[in-house]
Amino acid sequence: MIDLRSDTVTKPTPEMRRAMAQAEVGDDVYGEDPTVNRLQEKAAEITGMEAALFVPSGTMGNQVAIAVHTRPGQEVIVEAQSHIYNVEMATMARFSGVQPRVIFGERGIFTAEQVRNAIRPKLYYLAHTGLVCLENTHNAVGGRIWPLSGAREILEVAHAHGIPVHLDGARIFNVSVATGIPVAELVRGFDSVMFCLSKGLGCPVGSVLCGSREFIEEARRVRKALGGGMRQAGVLAAAGLYALEHHVPRLAEDHENAKILAEGLSQIPCLSVWPPETNIVVVEILRGPTAQELAARLKRKGVLVAPAGAGTEARKLRLVTHLDVSREDILRTIDLFWEELRGL
Ligand code: TLP
Numbered sequence: 001m002i003d004l005r006s007d008t009v010t011k012p013t014p015e016m017r018r019a020m021a022q023a024e025v026g027d028d029v030y031g032e033d034p035t036v037n038r039l040q041e042k043a044a045e046i047t048g049m050e051a052a053l054f055v056p057s058g059t060m061g062n063q064v065a066i067a068v069h070t071r072p073g074q075e076v077i078v079e080a081q082s083h084i085y086n087v088e089m090a091t092m093a094r095f096s097g098v099q100p101r102v103i104f105g106e107r108g109i110f111t112a113e114q115v116r117n118a119i120r121p122k123l124y125y126l127a128h129t130g131l132v133c134l135e136n137t138h139n140a141v142g143g144r145i146w147p148l149s150g151a152r153e154i155l156e157v158a159h160a161h162g163i164p165v166h167l168d169g170a171r172i173f174n175v176s177v178a179t180g181i182p183v184a185e186l187v188r189g190f191d192s193v194m195f196c197l198s199k200g201l202g203c204p205v206g207s208v209l210c211g212s213r214e215f216i217e218e219a220r221r222v223r224k225a226l227g228g229g230m231r232q233a234g235v236l237a238a239a240g241l242y243a244l245e246h247h248v249p250r251l252a253e254d255h256e257n258a259k260i261l262a263e264g265l266s267q268i269p270c271l272s273v274w275p276p277e278t279n280i281v282v283v284e285i286l287r288g289p290t291a292q293e294l295a296a297r298l299k300r301k302g303v304l305v306a307p308a309g310a311g312t313e314a315r316k317l318r319l320v321t322h323l324d325v326s327r328e329d330i331l332r333t334i335d336l337f338w339e340e341l342r343g344l
Contacts, residue, residue, distance in 0.1 A: 019239065
């Protein structure tokens with residue numbers, strides 16, 4: 001099977017498994033797992049933040065950040081297609097007692113002016129704005145890179161109002177490799193950043209939340225309260241350390257494969273393909289099968305792709321390149337799309 005549904009599907013390489021098997025471990029709830037501690041130190045160093053916390057998933061990293069930054073009854077500014085708003089099961093309402101204040105970006109990217117207009121005036125009878133969240137890359141709009149200058153303007157506006165800004169940087173390493181800008185530079189000024197080890201970096205499990213020492217101290221309490229205190233988690237952290245040391249530059253191959261895939265598919269007349277900026281290709285099917293139907297037919301031929309969006313958006317597919325798909329797999333996928341769609 002050629003699995004292009006997500007970069008979450010990668011399996012640990014033999015070298016990564018070796019690093020996991022050999023990891024030195026301890027009880028991380030006591031702060032005594034040396035490998036977890038090393039991963040957290042390394043993540044803090046890479047992001048230029050004071051401290052970091054290993055969490056089981058990106059969702060938990062985002063939600064712990066929201067819980068620490070906000071108070072119940074506040075609003076959180078989010079983009080309409082963001083993961084935090086769409087794919088985290090309204091968890092900010094469930095665990096933090098806050099509601100999303102949704103802004104519609106231009107193809108997923110909103111401006112500082114839009115943020116300024118969405119911040120509530122500090123009147124006692126209005127909900128106060130507790131947090132702004134950005135997502136880089138922005139998954140649902142095809143792995144788009146949030147322009148750094150725009151992000152910095154948003155940071156300025158939010159901070160001028162005393163509002164913190166969290167970055168869902170699930171794929172921030174893709175941004176860094178695509179732009180050549182170090183991660184620390186991309187996240188400078190944010191109050192917290194979450195990045196995923198279990199996406200393009202190829203780990204089986206795990207994300208890291210980074211921020212100030214004070215923020216991470218509180219985040220550790222919230223993680224434990226949510227049931228995310230892990231014990232001998234060094235076996236997982238070892239995979240993270242291995243990935244940070246060996247799997248970052250190779251993301252360029254995924255970006256190259258995404259470009260080749262997009263170029264190939266864009267030759268098919270009934271498809272409209274969004275030019276990828278990183279490792280995510282969004283394909284709109286203009287005529288013929290729905291996304292579900294085409295995905296089912298491709299599956300029978302050995303290729304897995306993900307229908308993107310629901311309802312009215314059922315004519316979109318998302319294809320994600322990663323560690324476990326080769327150039328040959330990409331060329332084969334293009335051929336199979338042709339086989340299904342020729343003549344349409
Ligand atoms: N994204 C998954 C799905 O949930 C859509 C994927 O296959 O892309 N932030 C962003 C931007 C994400 O894309 C994801 C996962 C998360 C957070 C959550 O990470 P996990 O799945 O580890 O909770």
